[in-house]
Amino acid sequence: MKIKQVLISQPKPAEIEKSPYFDLIKKHNLCVDFYKFFKIEGLSSIDFRKENKVRLADQTAVIFTSKHAVDHFFRLAGELRAEIPETMKYFCSSESTAYYLQRYIQYRKRKIFFSNKEASDLVDIIRKHKSEKYLLPCNEDHNNELSDLLDVQKIAYSKAVMYRTVSDDMTFLDLNKYDLLVFFSPAGIKSLQKNFPDFTQGEKIIGVFGHTTAEAAKEAGLNVIIEAPTVTAPSMAKAIEQYLAANNKSK
Numbered sequence: 001m002k003i004k005q006v007l008i009s010q011p012k013p014a015e016i017e018k019s020p021y022f023d024l025i026k027k028h029n030l031c032v033d034f035y036k037f038f039k040i041e042g043l044s045s046i047d048f049r050k051e052n053k054v055r056l057a058d059q060t061a062v063i064f065t066s067k068h069a070v071d072h073f074f075r076l077a078g079e080l081r082a083e084i085p086e087t088m089k090y091f092c093s094s095e096s097t098a099y100y101l102q103r104y105i106q107y108r109k110r111k112i113f114f115s116n117k118e119a120s121d122l123v124d125i126i127r128k129h130k131s132e133k134y135l136l137p138c139n140e141d142h143n144n145e146l147s148d149l150l151d152v153q154k155i156a157y158s159k160a161v162m163y164r165t166v167s168d169d170m171t172f173l174d175l176n177k178y179d180l181l182v183f184f185s186p187a188g189i190k191s192l193q194k195n196f197p198d199f200t201q202g203e204k205i206i207g208v209f210g211h212t213t214a215e216a217a218k219e220a221g222l223n224v225i226i227e228a229p230t231v232t233a234p235s236m237a238k239a240i241e242q243y244l245a246a247n248n249k250s251k
Helices: 020-028 045-051 067-079 095-103 119-127 145-152 186-195 211-219 236-250
Strands: 005-008 031-034 038-042 061-064 089-092 111-114 134-139 157-167 180-183 205-209 224-228
Touching: 020 031, 020 236, 038 067, 038 186, 045 067, 045 157, 061 067, 061 095, 067 095, 067 134, 067 157, 089 095, 089 119, 095 111, 111 119, 119 145, 134 145, 145 157, 157 186, 180 186, 180 236, 186 211, 205 211, 205 236, 211 224, 224 236
Parallel strands: 005 031, 005 180, 061 089, 061 134, 089 111, 134 157, 180 205, 205 224
Antiparallel strands: 038 157
């Protein structure tokens, strides 16, 4: 099947010329549309109290796994008038999330730790501070990988749901025109099912990024053709490039 029309379920890059997809578009004469299939909604302070039995001010350390977690932690702290102590420690799953904290605190004046590797590496850092009272802000539909590792290491922590992923209205899209659909999270797959309950893959190519996305796609009855990351394709753009190169070569 010749691929010409591609749907990427992510927001359009601010500068498409600097995007890894730009070379693909030029080299293979592709028409690529970008649409995010879902949005993040924060819990209200009332809903937060209903769903969580935890007081933010009682914690001595916070574990952040995303920028969304950072935003909604400080938003709720403000709405609940919870005073965050100067001594609070922050443990982040990536350097970019750690630096994102500068939106809310003075970076050099706080104790901030981060790991750019696997979740187990972050837990190794947390183990060195076992006496802290940890708070783990998370999505309503969250991955348990980190919390399972914390449980194994007997790290005391409180999980707090602060935001949720909600399917956006994508019914304006005509999926029939696309040859390749690309998804980056289980939430994108769920949104596809909600917006297009009668969708049939047919000859369409499905590309996914990440193991959990691949599992969600397969559970939805989709046949995954392009998958990343791999050893030779660390990015989705690279995986698509390899597929197109192999597909064109076979012809």
